[in-house]
Amino acid sequence: MQSSKRPQENTVFMKFEDYNFTPELKKSIGKLGFKKPTDIQFKSIPPILNGEDVLAIAQTGTGKTAAFAIPIIDLLHRHKIKNRKDGIKCLIMVPTRELAIQIVEVFESLAYHTQVKILGVFGGVEQDPQINKLSKGVDVLVATPGRMFDLIHQGVINYRRLQYLIVDEADLMLDLGFIKDIRDVMNFLPKKRQTLFFSATISRNIKDLAYSLVTNAIRIQISPKDRVSKNISHSLIFVEIDDKRFFLERIINEYPESKILIFVRTKVRAERVQKAMARVKISAQTIHGDKEQKDRLKVMNEFKASEFNILIATDISARGIDIPNVDYVINYDLPDQAENYVHRVGRTGRGMEKGVAISFCGEEEKEKLEEIEKFLGKKIEVREISKFDYEETIDFSEENPKDWQVLIEENENRKKKSRKKKKK
Ligand code: ADP
Ligand code: MG
Numbered sequence: 001m002q003s004s005k006r007p008q009e010n011t012v013f014m015k016f017e018d019y020n021f022t023p024e025l026k027k028s029i030g031k032l033g034f035k036k037p038t039d040i041q042f043k044s045i046p047p048i049l050n051g052e053d054v055l056a057i058a059q060t061g062t063g064k065t066a067a068f069a070i071p072i073i074d075l076l077h078r079h080k081i082k083n084r085k086d087g088i089k090c091l092i093m094v095p096t097r098e099l100a101i102q103i104v105e106v107f108e109s110l111a112y113h114t115q116v117k118i119l120g121v122f123g124g125v126e127q128d129p130q131i132n133k134l135s136k137g138v139d140v141l142v143a144t145p146g147r148m149f150d151l152i153h154q155g156v157i158n159y160r161r162l163q164y165l166i167v168d169e170a171d172l173m174l175d176l177g178f179i180k181d182i183r184d185v186m187n188f189l190p191k192k193r194q195t196l197f198f199s200a201t202i203s204r205n206i207k208d209l210a211y212s213l214v215t216n217a218i219r220i221q222i223s224p225k226d227r228v229s230k231n232i233s234h235s236l237i238f239v240e241i242d243d244k245r246f247f248l249e250r251i252i253n254e255y256p257e258s259k260i261l262i263f264v265r266t267k268v269r270a271e272r273v274q275k276a277m278a279r280v281k282i283s284a285q286t287i288h289g290d291k292e293q294k295d296r297l298k299v300m301n302e303f304k305a306s307e308f309n310i311l312i313a314t315d316i317s318a319r320g321i322d323i324p325n326v327d328y329v330i331n332y333d334l335p336d337q338a339e340n341y342v343h344r345v346g347r348t349g350r351g352m353e354k355g356v357a358i359s360f361c362g363e364e365e366k367e368k369l370e371e372i373e374k375f376l377g378k379k380i381e382v383r384e385i386s387k388f389d390y391e392e393t394i395d396f397s398e399e400n401p402k403d404w405q406v407l408i409e410e411n412e413n414r415k416k417k418s419r420k421k422k423k424k
Contacts (some may be wrong), residue, residue, distance in 0.1 A: 013040040019045075021074045024113035029070065032109060038063040043220045045071045048097040048196065053217040055170075055210050057198045059229040060346025061322070061353075062222065064198045065106045068166050069091075073107065075164075076139050087158025090140040090339060091164040091189070093148070093182065097122035097293060098300050100142045101321045103168065107140055116140060124293025141194035142153040145181035152188065162189050169320050170197035171206045171339070179209070183223070186213060200346060201227070201339040227342050227376050231349030234357035235381040236331075236369070241362035243390075244332055245276040246397045251330065251358070252282050252310060258327040259303075259390050262312045264346045265333035270312045273332060280398035284310035287317045315340045318347055326350075334368040338375035358383070 015036050015286065016029045037045065040058035047054055048071035058064055060063050072090055094100050097120075104120040111118060115203050117137060121130045122144040130147075134156050141148075141157070150159050165186070173182055174197075186195075195214045202210070211217055225296045228234055239247050243418050252260060263268050267288040277284045285308055296317070303311045304323050315335060326348040335341050340361075348355025385393075394400065 012037055012039055014042065022077050022114065025074050025110065026072065027112045028112050028114075031112075034063075034066065038067070039222045040064055040220065041067040041070065043222070045112070047218050047220070048072070049075065051194055053195045053214040053221060055202075055207070055217045056220045057199055057202050058220075058222040058223070059227070060200045060343060061229055061231065061350030063351065064168070064200070065103055065322075066110065068168075068196055068198060069103075069107050069110050071350050072140065072164055072166070072379065073111045073114060073116050076116045077111075085137065086161040088138055088141045088162055090164040090166065091148075091159065091162055091185075091234050092140065092142045092168060093173060093185065094142060094144060095178065095319055096316060097124060097144055098296065098317065099169065100144055101297070102320070102322060103142045107142070110138075118142065121147050121151060123150075124296075127151070131411070145185070146177060149181070149183070159189055162193055164194050165189060165195070166196045166198070168198050170199040170210060171202045172199075172319060174206050174213075175210050179397075201342050203339075205303070226378070228345055231353060232329075232345050232355050232357055234315065234345050234359070235383045236359040236361050237383045237385055239360045239362060239385075241364060243394060244360045244362070245273065246399075247360060248273070248330060248332060248396045249277065249280050249282060249301065249397055249399075250393045251328070252277070254326065257309075259306060259309045259323075259325055260311070260328045260330060261303075261318070261323065261326050261347050262310070262330045262332050263318070263335070264312060264314060265336065267314055269333065270314060273312050276399075283308070284312050286312045287315040289316065306351065319343055321347065322350055323347060324350075325353065326355060329355065329357040331357070334359060334361055334365045334372065336368070338368075338371045341372045341375070 011038070016026065016034055019026070040056060040062050044054060048068065056064065056067065076089055092103060094103060100120045104118050107118040116139050118140040119130070119133050119138040119172070120142045123146045127150070131151070134151070146155070152159070167182065172178070180364040195322045197210050224230070237247065248262065262273065262284070264273055267290045270286040270288050274284050274286050285303065287296055287299050299311070302308055302322070306325065315337070329345050329348045331341070331344060335344060345357035348357060357361050369380070
């Protein structure tokens with residue numbers, strides 16, 4: 001009882017009011033409803049304000065974006081924006097366009113009353129409007145590597161006076177796909193600058209690589225016992241691969257009002273699961289790399305706004321994305337990369353919210369499960385399904401050709417009972 005008032009994740013007692021930030025910034029922090037810094041914000045803000053290089057690791061949903069946005073906006077507003085003609089002062093590199101847009105939004109809301117100008121540049125949309133805005137003067141540029149290099153080569157980004165480089169989702173950005181881009185960009189940028197890496201997961205190798213890229217970086221690691229945030233209760237069920245769709249159908253039907261994010265292994269499977277759900281009259285949207293950019297953005301915005309409730313996604317499309325009020329994350333397939341388990345389940349239970357994650361594990365996926373549990377350093381709780389429940393789940397699928405009207409009558413009472421039990 002006595003400790004119940006203390007938020008689980010947040011052990012900081014200092015309030016944002018107590019900080020010496022510029023009043024324009026404090027006003028926005030207040031408007032966002034942030035009262036106290038999260039642990040990672042509390043620990044990262046002072047060294048960033050002090051000019052240190054930082055490698056910051058903290059669980060999903062712990063407010064890493066504001067952990068760099070707040071001090072950067074404060075610094076820029078106080079000292080740097082008078083010289084906007086000098087070009088961009090801060091570059092933030094991210095793996096996806098969706099994340100670029102989200103970070104721009106966070107910066108824009110925090111910088112609303114300040115003079116700081118923010119722009120996102122990413123592929124899949126026309127260049128000219130981006131070039132236009134760049135020419136008018138931008139302080140903070142949030143970019144995916146591809147489009148950024150395009151614009152650099154066209155000479156429309158002036159980065160010669162850049163002071164801050166931030167790499168978000170750093171483990172992914174420093175991994176094979178992007179490392180060359182990051183090295184290249186570091187070669188372009190002024191040597192005298194501050195570099196910040198932020199991530200929820202990081203391996204030994206990537207950590208070493210990060211250190212090799214900066215000088216005397218301060219490491220800030222919030223490492224609770226569990227890699228998965230406390231706000232998430234996560235468990236798994238063993239299901240045959242061919243039966244997964246029945247279990248998904250059942251979960252969706254049992255929680256009709258819930259916002260559910262479903263992860264699958266490939267783009268093709270995303271479409272396939274969507275079709276399987278359509279056959280049982282469940283409408284779901286998909287998001288993955290094969291979709292047109294404008295469709296991806298539309299789907300993500302509508303899901304964020306809860307205009308629809310069921311989204312099927314691949315790993316990369318949801319990395320770092322902050323979607324309000326996701327009730328359930330379903331790992332329809334286990335991820336190929338163990339750390340993506342943490343990123344996927346981390347789409348729920350964000351900020352002060354709580355969330356539930358359920359993973360489906362087929363016989364063929366048990367090796368992956370082992371990898372994931374090794375990464376987590378502990379077993380994932382298994383939800384036992386009785387043979388009766390398993391069969392019932394299949395029997396009651398809309399897809400099932402049986403005369404289920406009869407089955408319903410037969411099982412009505414038993415079914416109600418067992419669901420009631422589950423909900424508890
Ligand atoms: P991360 O990058 O660590 O996964 P985000 O930066 O996306 O997390 O933030 C997760 C959520 O927490 C967001 O919805 C954000 O608005 C909220 N948040 C961030 N900082 C605070 C704070 N100090 N108090 C309350 N909520 C916060
Ligand atoms: Mg983040």
